[in-house]
């Protein structure tokens with residue numbers, strides 16, 4: 001072995017021992033990871049994500065993956081000539097769109113993530129909010145500028161039954177969850193993946209909610225990363241229009257989660273390889289941390 005090799009491997013060994021305090025701190029804790037549709041488009045990044053999730057489980061952290069798929073649903077709807085539009089980051093969903101949403105989320109995307117984790121040597125099982133009544137939903141009621149907006153079959157979690165997550169966890173399995181729920185009338189609802197992730201994180205007493213997306217975190221008006229936000233600051237950013245579109249449900253979710261007992265919620269850049277590992281195992285916070293304040 002050359003001196004260069006030794007230096008390289010010493011660095012690797014140091015990295016591992018540097019991570020030890022974090023592994024000890026988080027072993028046995030539940031981490032909910034929201035894997036956004038924008039973060040999963042690159043094949044190599046998707047492979048790295050699956051390996052990182054497998055690594056978390058290997059070191060004793062209990063990851064629960066909730067995935068989105070907004071861009072992928074958009075592509076399929078376009079192919080089928082079904083129109084869809086968004087109001088404050090939520091897709092107005094009629095019956096025809098709902099069929100496509102469920103097919104894309106619970107079908108192709110869910111199974112791709114499950115297969116990638118299993119290929120990385122992990123043990124993952126894909127479910128949706130319908131399995132074992134995980135996500136019971138009610139229709140989302142929205143008013144905008146004093147007017148009622150009908151979002152169609154968009155729902156929000158009314159009750160979370162986390163039994164299935166616990167059962168999978170006990171069997172050493174990583175749950176991968178598609179954000180489709182159903183109501184008491186048996187109606188299928190399209191739930192924003194951020195909202196679903198927040199509700200699940202609160203229901204299972206997660207230590208962390210990590211939201212992987214396609215921006216470095218929350219950006220201020222001049223495009224700079226905001227490293228930390230309290231509830232009051234989030235409301236101010238929403239009121240002055242600094243945050244818009246998909247960032248609105250994302251931050252609302254972070255707030256609800258931390259107000260419901262999740263220790264911290266972080267918005268992270270899913271396009272950065274190993275962003276989860278950097279966030280969890282180093283003192284270098286890399287996204288926007290949302291706290292109760």
Ligand SMILES: Nc1ncnc2c1ncn2[C@@H]1O[C@H](COP(=O)(O)OP(=O)(O)O)[C@@H](O)[C@H]1O
Nearest residue numbers: 036037038213214215218219242243244246247
């Ligand atoms: N202040 C802001 N900082 C960062 N992103 C913002 C902000 N306001 C709006 N956004 C938008 O929010 C998007 C992330 O939400 P979304 O598209 O729903 O992502 P995902 O599919 O990962 O859930 C960003 O791509 C960006 O266009």
Ligand SMILES: CC(=O)N[C@@H](CCC(=O)OP(=O)(O)O)C(=O)O
Nearest residue numbers: 036037068069070090091192193
């Ligand atoms: C109601 C609503 O908007 N549902 C989302 C569900 C998928 C999602 O949230 O995907 P991302 O996380 O990739 O944005 C949608 O139809 O696009």
